[in-house]
Amino acid sequence: MNSVKTYTLFTEHDVYLFKEGKHYKLYDKFGAHSVEKDGIQGVYFSVWAPNAKKVSVIGNFNNWNDKDHILFPRWDESGIWEGFIAGLTWGTLYKYAIETPRGEILEKSDPYALSWEQNIQAASLVSTTWYEWKDKEWLKNRWKKNSLNAPISVYEMHLASWLREGDDPKRFLNYREIAKKLVPYIKEMGFTHVEFMPVMEYPYDPSWGYQITGFYAATSRFGSPQDLMFLINELHNNDIGVILDWVPSHFPGDANGLYRFDGSYLYEHEDPRKGFHPDWKSYIFNYGRNEVKSFLISNAMFWLERYHADGLRVDAVTSMLHLDYSRNEGEWEPNIYGENVNLEAKAFLQEFNTAVYKEFGDNIITIAEESSDFPMLTKPVHDGGVGFGMKWMMGWMHDTLDYFKVEHADRKFSHHKLTFASMYMYNENYMMPLSHDEVVHGKASLIYKMVGDEWQKFANLRVLYVYMFTHPGAKLLFMGDEFGQTSEWNFTQSLDWHLLEHPIHKGLQTLVKDLNHIYRYETAFYENQFDKSGFEWVEADDLENSVITYLRKGKKKDDVFMVVLNLTPKVLDYKIGINAGTHWEVVFNSDDERYNGSGVKPEIIKEQSEPWMNRPNSIILKLPPLAGVVLKMKKDKKYKLHRIKLHKR
Known part of the structure; x- marks a missing residue:
């Protein structure tokens, strides 16, 4: 005797969208859903199996037999099988027994199941994704965190x-x-x-x-x-x-x-x-x-x-x-x-x-x-x-x-x-x-x-x-x-x-x-990380010294950093071209003892009006070995630099 009752969560419009490839919330329809029918609590099942001869729900509630709970095929040729089984609740183990056109019985877990058993049988569980979320403030503001103009690490x-x-x-x-x-x-x-x-x-x-x-x-x-x-x-x-x-x-x-x-x-x-x-x-x-x-x-x-x-x-x-x-x-x-x-x-x-x-x-x-x-x-x-x-x-x-x-x-x-x-x-x-x-x-x-x-x-x-x-x-x-x-x-x-x-x-x-x-x-x-205005080469072609130098620039005119990478184990006194009227101060050094580096301190040895790297002025920077050095542009020599505040060890 079939113990499945007719029931559906699908409207004709749902089926239309599904068949058109335009239904984007099928998890509200397919799978196992706890529902009430005629005052009786139970579970509605639905699965897509258009070439099946028969689809049954098998589980720990019916000793895994495929005779007692046979789903009904929808009349609209959508290939959806569905039905309601009374008395089932959360935690019920189940699968679909699908009879193929050749008469083979396949035991399939539910493609839309919210939980699976963690063993070799891997049966589906009647489950729920209800949860009392407490992240409203995050959701309200997360567009700022995912913006292309935001830091994403x-x-x-x-x-x-x-x-x-x-x-x-x-x-x-x-x-x-x-x-x-x-x-x-x-x-x-x-x-x-x-x-x-x-x-x-x-x-x-x-x-x-x-x-x-x-x-x-x-x-x-x-x-x-x-x-x-x-x-x-x-x-x-x-x-x-x-x-x-x-x-x-x-x-x-x-x-x-x-x-x-x-x-x-x-x-x-x-x-x-x-x-x-x-x-x-x-x-x-x-x-x-x-x-x-x-x-x-x-x-x-x-x-x-x-x-x-x-x-x-x-x-x-x-x-x-x-x-x-x-x-x-x-x-x-x-x-x-x-x-x-x-x-x-x-x-x-x-x-x-x-x-x-x-x-x-x-x-x-x-x-x-x-x-x-x-x-x-x-x-x-x-x-x-x-x-x-x-x-x-x-x-x-x-x-x-x-x-x-x-x-x-x-x-x-x-x-x-x-x-x-x-x-x-x-x-x-x-x-x-x-x-x-x-x-x-x-x-x-x-x-x-x-x-x-x-x-x-x-x-x-x-x-x-x-x-x-x-x-x-x-x-x-x-x-x-x-x-x-x-x-x-x-x-x-x-x-x-x-x-x-x-x-x-x-x-x-x-x-x-x-x-x-x-x-x-x-x-x-970060604020110009996907915009050409945020990056500028100072020197990309110094092959002999294996040093590269570039600028990173924010939206404000004076928000500029210079990055210098010394990619050899030599300490270098390195000449760098700078624009007229700019002054620089070292704010970061990967060779610092803080990072278990050698402790060689990068410093600007000289500022001069001598042109270099297609720029009117230049500096001589002491570069530690195998180090990345970051400098911040100052407005003028008297400008008190806002120091990068680093974590305490």
């Missing part, structure tokens, strides 16, 4: 391996335990945002969260949906934004997941040239199918609305946009123009960006992880762009890390690797990433990418960080890099926090604190 982290405590090294901290440790740490370090690697449910730990099965479920590894909301709420109430990694590029072939969901190619593209990812052995969404677009854009909306996320960093955009990504000749088919652009994926990304910015305005930001030179990623859709707020500056990252591997005596031959980014840095709105991908798979930790002995390695990394934090663009640093994690990132264990017992590691951490402080509170370093 992101701490990227993996929740399972940031910190582990106790006798069991395999035990994760839960979301609430992480909140107690993470919030004060981010505040102390001065980062403006934290970026979480995927928090959506995933079955395979070594995927780091990028092989998602439960797109609407916060992973239960660390607790409940409300526990994650508590963590985000605490970050918001301490003036810290939250960016979530979002993965619309692919999904794994787990038997209970989206793959062949109703026995057909439903979510994935049927053509393996478009539907299978050869590197990751995973499946690629069919971006041309309207119902799939509704699923994905609704998913983005879900994390922004229900979890109050302040931004989404979209993973693997390069693989989405290029039909020939990781494919040999003959393994891909050109588009209608004979080119390699996946037009359906591009249109999907444009629609995604249009939808979320229309809904949330400048309160949120979308960020593309994109490693090619695909044009206009961060330009408005109405101008032909893809509509992202920012793009990772992968070219800068690769060139910079390559440069710092070069022996000091040979750097003159690689000099322009460090300056080339200025040729394109205003083509897009860039975020400068030193991410998790750079410290795994034999690539070495950042500190061991640096050349030289131990002191030189740390000095090189300090000057790299000065270059990064004073260069135009937003910033991103992966956890552990702020104190010089020596081993490659290992997702199975905690970072090596004990390294902070050593002054050289503590000094590097202090440097990052101070650079965050300078970036956040000195307007010249």
